[in-house]
Structure formats: C-alpha cells, structure tokens
C-alpha cells in the first residue's frame with residue numbers, strides 16, 4: 238500500500254501559512270500506525286482507511302473555542318423541550334411503538350427515555366453530523382487539548398471498520414466523533430452498540446432497531462432501572478439549607494421528606510415511591526429557580542452526557558412523551574443570567590480579595606468556588622445556594 242498522502246489541495250488550504258505543518262500531519266499519520274497495530278488494528282485496515290484522512294480546520298477551531306457566554310438552563314430547556322420537539326417525539330414514538338415496546342421489555346429501559354435521547358441527540362435522526370469521523374478524530378489526535386481523546390477514539394473508529402460493524406462511508410458524525418442517531422463516540426459504540434436486527438451490522442445511522450437497542454443497552458449498563466422516576470420538581474421549606482443541594486449529598490426519600498420537602502405537584506413525597514430510594518437535590522438556577530429531586534436513573538442519563546441541563550432536558554422531555562408531564566411550578570429567574578467566562582474569573586478574584594478562598598482563577602465554578610461563594614453568602618445573610626449569577630456578582634463587587 239502507498240504511504241498516507243494528504244490530497245495536496247486540501248492540505249494547502251488548511252496549512253497555507255504553515256507548509257511544514259501538512260508534512261508533520263502526514264508524518265504523524267504514518268507514525269501512529271505502530272500504536273494502532275499494537276492495539277489490534279490490522280495494518281491493511283490502517284493503510285486502506287488512513288490514506289484518505291485529512292486534517293479539518295473547522296475541527297481545530299471548535300476544539301480551541303472556549304465560549305465566553307453561557308445560556309441559562311431555562312434557555313437550554315426552551316429548546317430541548319420545545320413544543321415542536323415534544324410533538325415530533327410523540328409522533329416518532331407512535332410510529333415506532335411496537336419496536337420500542339420490545340426494546341423496553343428486552344433492556345429494562347423506559348421507552349420514553351430512549352425517545353427523548355433520540356430527540357435531543359439528533360432531533361429524531363434529522364441531524365447526525367456529516368464530518369468524516371476518521372478525519373475529525375485524526376485532527377483531534379494530532380494536536381490541541383484533546384489529543385488523548387482523539388487518539389483513543391481514532392483507534393476505536395478503526396476497530397469498527399476492522400470488525401466490519403459499519404462501512405467507512407457510514408462513519409459520519411459530529412466534529413468530536415459522535416456518530417449516528419443517538420451520537421455514540423467510537424469507544425461507546427464498541428462497548429454498547431447492538432446489532433438488534435441481526436444483519437451483522439451495528440447500524441446507528443439508519444436502522445432504528447439498532448439505534449434504540451444500542452441506546453437502551455448503554456443506559457442499562459449505566460445503571461438505569463425501568464419504572465423508577467428520573468426525578469421530579471419539589472418545593473423546599475422556608476429557611477432550607479441550600480448547601481444540602483449537592484450531587485454528593487445522596488439521601489433516602491424518607492430523609493428528604495423529614496426535612497419538609499414536598500412534590501411541587503402536591504402529591505406527598507412519600508406516595509408511590511420506595512422510601513429507601515436515594516436521590517439528591519438539584520437547583521440548576523439557584524435558590525430563585527425550581528428545585529428537583531433526582532434519582533439513580535438521572536445519574537444513568539448523566540453517563541450519556543455529564544451535564545445537569547442535559548439530563549433535566551431528557552427527563553422533562555420523556556415525561557411529555559409519556560403523557561404525564563406536569564408544568565414546572567416555580568418560575569426560572571429569567572431576569573437574571575449566568576456569568577460569562579470573564580465574569581466568572583472576576584467573581585473568583587473578588588472572593589479571593591475578600592478572604593474567601595475559591596481556588597485558582599480559572600473561570601470554572603467547581604466545588605472550591607461554590608464553597609467560597611456559599612461562605613460569602615452566609616456572611617451576607619443571603620441564601621447559600623452557591624449559584625453564580627449576574628445579580629450576585631454585582632452585589633459581591635459592591636460589598
């Protein structure tokens with residue numbers, strides 16, 4: 238086989254100002270072969286598939302970008318659980334009800350959750366990404382802040398081809414290598430994708446049996462249990478200690494009930510639920526917004542995408558698809574907004590200047606910053622929710 242060659246035109250357009258870099262990319266593709274072969278990729282597959290791989294400028298740009306502004310969780314949910322996504326979800330669930338019933342039964346994963354993930358990941362198969370996955374992952378693996386991710390996923394993508402689970406022409410996805418109707422990265426695909434219809438292929442692009450079964454299988458492996466709630470909105474009593482609303486603070490339903498927490502829809506917290514089930518509280522927009530008590534299935538959804546907004550979007554959308562959605566009672570603080578990256582750094586600097594130790598000034602609101610913020614809030618007589626909003630920053634800077 239010929240050595241890997243970057244088509245000259247594309248290489249020029251990408252590295253026009255850095256002619257040496259195209260050569261370096263090509264050399265890297267050649268040198269990476271040894272690692273790929275050591276990890277079980279046949280030399281034939283590597284040579285055949287990697288000769289057409291090219292670096293993708295847009296992938297480099299997206300990999301480098303750190304967004305300055307963040308959406309409020311309510312803005313995210315406006316899109317994630319929009320009227321059109323709900324009605325499309327109901328239509329798609331109805332059109333595939335027999336298949337979804339079989340897969341729900343086989344995997345022990347509620348079909349509404351599968352449909353909600355399908356809806357958020359690709360708008361029910363409409364938007365799957367059309368990057369050549371090998372090129373996108375080779376670009377990430379070559380340089381930048383995700384080389385380790387890019388390289389391991391590139392090996393995974395090559396394994397998919399080596400084992401003939403899918404064709405190269407099918408291997409399209411997002412700029413970060415997420416593929417098909419429920420956006421599996423290659424290693425997840427290898428671990429959890431299922432050939433449900435038994436044709437020898439794990440077709441996450443066009444076979445809905447494979448798509449739904451793979452998603453259910455992944456959730457099941459992540460600890461999902463059928464017929465248990467993902468969570469629901471709750472009301473907190475006057476004077477509640479918001480520091481208890483923390484992912485690490487998992488308590489039994491009976492304990493939360495004893496603290497005066499109720500379901501927002503008026504149903505007693507202890508009705509129709511295992512009192513020993515453990516859950517934690519989330520307040521995604523701080524004390525001014527709604528609170529939710531979430532359970533093990535919420536954590537399984539987080540294994541799909543480790544974002545509270547995402548998991549909440551899946552849970553709420555699934556309730557609509559199941560036909561048992563309750564309106565959110567407490568309103569979101571739409572008049573306020575989350576902090577931008579530079580404002581988050583200002584917050585950390587201001588806390589440090591005032592003797593509260595938020596850790597490094599990196600713009601990441603982690604446990605250290607939240608803890609420092611809560612201490613400052615307590616000293617100010619404010620609810621200690623650790624939520625960094627625009628209003629709070631203004632008040633902090635004036636203190």
Ligand SMILES: [Ca+2]
Pocket residue numbers: 431432433434435436437438439440444447
């Ligand atoms: Ca199949």
